[in-house]
Amino acid sequence: MKLLLKIWRQKDGSSKGKLVDYPIDGIEGDMSFLEMLDVLNQELIEKGDEPVVFDHDCREGICGSCSLMINGEPHGPDRLITTCQLHMRRFNDGDTIVIEPFRATAFPIIRDLMVDRTAFDRIQQAGGYISVNTSGNTVDANAIPIEKAKADESFEAASCIGCGACVAACKNASAMLFTSAKVSQFALLPQGKVEATDRVQNMVRQMDLEGFGNCTNTGACEVECPKGISLENIARMNREYLMATAKG
């Protein structure tokens, strides 16, 4: 398969970036998108050029490291997968593929296609946890009876891998799907209710401080999320927030 890659190259956060054309040949349909980039980087290294910098780790769709805006969609054109799970058979011989980083003011570019997504970590640190005394008397979580439907909903929210596709897909670069998933996974469980008021207020405050945009309910985040996190989580976070505000 012969392709023309148009890849965003940017030396660092303060430099000006641009799309650079890279014709590539010999790509097989069974290769993953990241393997295709590995092939390109090998060629660049052999030519003495700088390889393209991109994030990756597990390469099996669970770590949330890989990103990439592929032809204008986060993680490419397929649904419910990450970039590392995208295969080149999805493209045709002769295609042009535009590859950009996830763009948001809160995700500054580190280099080329790699962005700094630690804003998500700071949102998580603002309240995405439960305080448990681990001094030896910790109660087994499974000892608390939890309604199956609630446990499942909580699990689904917790399956968010924090990749940032929601932010990348949102026309407003809003992080509400991520934040709401992290709020929801606790809001649905009895262990999470104790700190619910502070949690939602602190996490929303941090989300705003990071400079993410506002949710306008387009639903793009839900469609592009590789884990299928639902918009219901955003509604739940809004509810939690309103209740927390009412409590003061």
Next chain:
Amino acid sequence: MSGLAKTSVARKVVMALSGLFLVLFLILHVTINLTSVISPDTFNTMSHFMGYNPVVQFLMQPILIAGVIVHFVMGIVLEIQNRKARAVRYVKFAGGASAPWVSRNMIITGLVVLAFLGLHFYDFWLHEMNYKFVQANPEDPTRYYAETVEKFAPIWRTVIYVISFVLLSLHLWHGFASSFQSMGINNKYSSGIRSFTRLYAIVVPLIFIFIALYHHLNPITH
């Protein structure tokens, strides 16, 4: 205004509540307007009541104007923040692959409706203020029907009204159901809310369009 609603969630709730208030107001507006087609006398009576009842004039009307101002100022505040949140745009962005045009372009449909409101206020509200308070004319409960029909005589105004109602329809198509999501309502009733939103977004603007065209095509002959 962003001081009133300090967080993104609160700002969206303000947007939703003011929008829902305007959605409710539209039902009242379209009902009164429809009487101009069915019964000019009823239209005159209702219009006179709306124009001279002190509760409507000095309580309801300022609340309505405040609702409009809050909705559009907050909309613009949100739009500015959203643009800042992605200061460097994508070279290629396939927004249409994951979200419909109407949901991604509320600012466009909203600004067109806002521009239309400028004309609408000039046509009717300013006219009323001038008639009642500047010229200090005596009350005339029979004038409203003729004044309204006369407004739709020029084709340009009728066309502007019709186009604006189409844009209003698109704005409602996303905005009405979206406001429930913003207020945290996403449950088993949501598909019903979405269906009602679509019905509302089509029927109400269509009635407004029908009224405008009806008066344009049926002028008062002197």
